[in-house]
Amino acid sequence: MLRFTLERLIGMAITMLLVSLMVFIIMEIPPGDYADRYAFRKYSGTGVNVTEADIQAIRVELGLDKPMIFRYFDWIGGIVLRGDFGQAFAFETSVVKVIGDKVWLTTGILFATLILTYLISIPIGIYAAVRRGSAVDYGLTIFSYLGLALPNFLLALVMLYFANRWFGADIGGLFSAEYRDAPWSLAKVWDMLKHLWLPAVVLAWSAVAYQIQTVRATMSDELNKLSVTAARARGVPERRLLIKYPARLAINPVVSTIGFDVNRIFSELPIVAVVLGLTDLGELLLKAYLDLDMNVAGAILLLLTFAIVFMNFLSDLLLAWLDPRIKLGA
Amino acid sequence: MTDMSDPDLTPKQKRQLEKEHQQRLKYYSASQWTLIWWRFKRHRAAMLAAVLLGLMALAGIFAEFVAPYGPVTRDTKYIEGPPQIPKFCDDNGCSLRPFINGTKTERDPVTLRAISVPDPDTRYYISLFVKGESVKVLGFIPTDRHLIGLDDPDQKIHFWGTDDLGRDVFSRTIYATRTSLSIGVLGVLISFFLALAIGGAAGFFGGMTDNVIQRVTEVIRVVPIIPLYMGLAAAMPKEWSTTQVYFAMTLILGLFGWPTLARRIRSQLLSIRNEDYVVAARLAGARPRRIITQHMLPSFTSFIIVDLVISFPYMILSETALSFVGLGLRPPSVSWGVLLQQAQSVRAIEQTPWLFIPAVFVVVAVLAFTVIGDGLRDAADPYSEAK
């Protein structure tokens, strides 16, 4: 087990290294560099005539004149050694400050969504497999198709519309007005939880649709396994049998795709955030892209990906623990 | 088990047996593609989806002809107007030909804003092949005829209402269908060729090449895809023309769509590269490209096609999402996502719900591709008959 964990950790490090390279390239793609944009932002409207020399000076000051490979090492070194993601230009402060507690908000949204996804999809998928071919099963299949076809921003809009009608106007966002800028307190957390369900439902939607199908398919396979018949032939009561034998195995593919779900959720996050007015990393990421504030965008992209890779790692461990056959193989 | 030369059979039974035999013969001698087609035809939902998608594609291809008006033509007399539903009857009696009532402008008694209200005393009849704006169908066939419209060239019908600039939602949706579907097609094609090259290299050479490619694939699979697309889309210079943006978008979408398919190609190649006929070809000195295209590809084309079909929805949804948040195509281009940009708020749901009609197209297109993909997969899988 130790060896298995170590191997996965090393794999994770290599992946993250490559990811950071890719993120860095994306940060470098927009035409012009920070010096241009910085100068433009700083002096525009002030009447100062910015010369190429001024920009060059800024460039040197920020270390932007060095070759790309050095800049990459500066950047990644800062992150790994000092937790320093560089400057956020649009906000004239450090990236870390801008991101701040949005990391925790996003983590909250993520876990609320994941928990909701599995609480719904696992029992329903199992039920659909046991009642295969019933009206409920067909209904769920249609729901799954729709769930995958509906663009998430549309779903967010529709949900927001109905939430507004049923629960009043203050349902969007993550906090009620009085808590928005208040310091953290228990009351604020409670307020957030009351708002969290809407983004969680919207973000969970397609993951639920997808996982119901996965659970249903594996559960159907498992139900036909000889080991289930054999247990039944030993007189194991039906409900206990379903849970102990097929259902226990039907959650394995769910566990193995946790990282995939996180990926899907983060992928939808920026757009859902816009519609629902969330003040999380998704919204910030989109804003950073629109402002071409690539340090912020790169940092967020890196953080989100790191979360996905880390969840992949956790899911590997969890799976190895759930399935005794894996430990030997690895 | 029944023997046809059995003397006890009546001539009728014999004919019946003969017929069955012929059918079976046809079945066994049919090519793989014919078999897939037969099985696919039995899949009713998939057939329906294919027809729907075909209609959409046709409407998109001949958008200039199908749409009554241009995508940016404004009707200043009918701004944010609701859909006009053709009718056969009104207060003044019935007619065999569908028509709509005209509108007149009045002041809202409360807000004193100018609003359009239906005028029951005027009627405009709907016709096929009416005269209208001059357009070039397919970009080179000039015509001023349009599939459907009003007899009176000075009046306009807006089947699905108009937006805040008085542009016809129906026409815009038709044009958007062309853009969105074609972006999907180009994106899928690009990622297909990338997948073929990358997966092919990994599967064919194996070893170190394979290892490196696997690592890169892994990286692309872990980065959340929409934020990644956004990063590239954000980098498009603001001054680019709509055409440049269009092709850049297809490139961006295609650039990261390949990992799933590449993986499939790789594993299929790895599993068959040791099969006798491939080994034989290699020993006979055939070149790698030839071995891949001539010997290895045909054996799993059907799987590739299925994968291609089911990767469409991702392209379409991604394009829609990017354009929706303003990082994809930009006005004056029209795509489903661009159109939906106008429907970003809860206010739009309440006041101009018809602006959401393009969303129906998105859902239908995505559903159709998914259902067709499932149908094709069932049809291509020889074991699906056992079910």
Add this chain to the structure above:
Amino acid sequence: MSRMLTVENLSISFRTDEGVITPVQGVSFHVDQGRTLGLVGESGSGKSVSTKALMRLLPGTASLGADTRMHYTTKDGRVVEIETLANDGEPIRKLRGGEIGMIFQEPMASFSPVYTIGNQMMEAIQLHRPMGRREARSYAVEMLNKVGISNAEARVDQYPHELSGGMRQRAMIALTLSAGPALLIADEPTTALDVTIQAQVLDLMRDLQQELGMGMIFITHDLGVIAQIADDVAVMYLGTIVERGPAREVIRAPQHPYTQGLLAAIPSLDKLHDRLSPVPGDIPSPNARPTGCPFHTRCAQKIAGLCDARPPREIQTQPGRAVRCWLHDDEGRNAA
């Protein structure tokens, strides 16, 4: 020696996409305490579904014929009419495991891969015996020892995939027997094993049966195995029993052409120079059952106009032996 199981007129139908098929028709047999009934027949003859019907383990698409009778006498002397029970529920569950145990063909697939051998054994033991966890565990170890698994104390905590094929089947036998069944159904328990291990497992099963005094139904396609293990034999063909009788006599002097064909297919020392002659032809599919005698399509001795028209009756040829074939029927002999 008392009768524990009587099956009469067992018919089983399945609803399928191609319509209703009836792969088992009018099967009757019985099992006495301490004796072994061998059930032989080619693949698809309906051996497995017949025994699954006894445990009500058939899927929801299956239904039993109206005049099917399956009467089982429990250890405490009650008679249970199995055909009247629901597929799940308390009454049938009381029979499963504790009264009737079942061993399947594939020892690997019969275990759940994610629980230890001990976990699955203790579950069965605690369901059927008034034992606590500790007791159940030591009983599991005892049973593993009994089926000849060395180092049972350690094996009990291992997962199925950590055991070899033969070991797994032994463990399966231990698992099934640990619930204390009075009747054991073994559905081709040795088919998946190597020949040498096959023989060991057969020996083990015979010894255990004698030691525990169980009745047993032993399913196989191999008449050679029947000769080793069974007291009585019933030969099935396409869902009906075509010949039955004491195993030794049936093997020595088979009366049905099908049984004769099966026997001819066994290579044996004194016939080594002969060519192996399996029964010619293919088994018809259950949705295209031949009319008349089901075997007539492959029978070398068929009587035209009779065998392909009317199904033969079961004829008692000797005390305790019966055959379902026109050749042994007076009416058939007259016709020939």
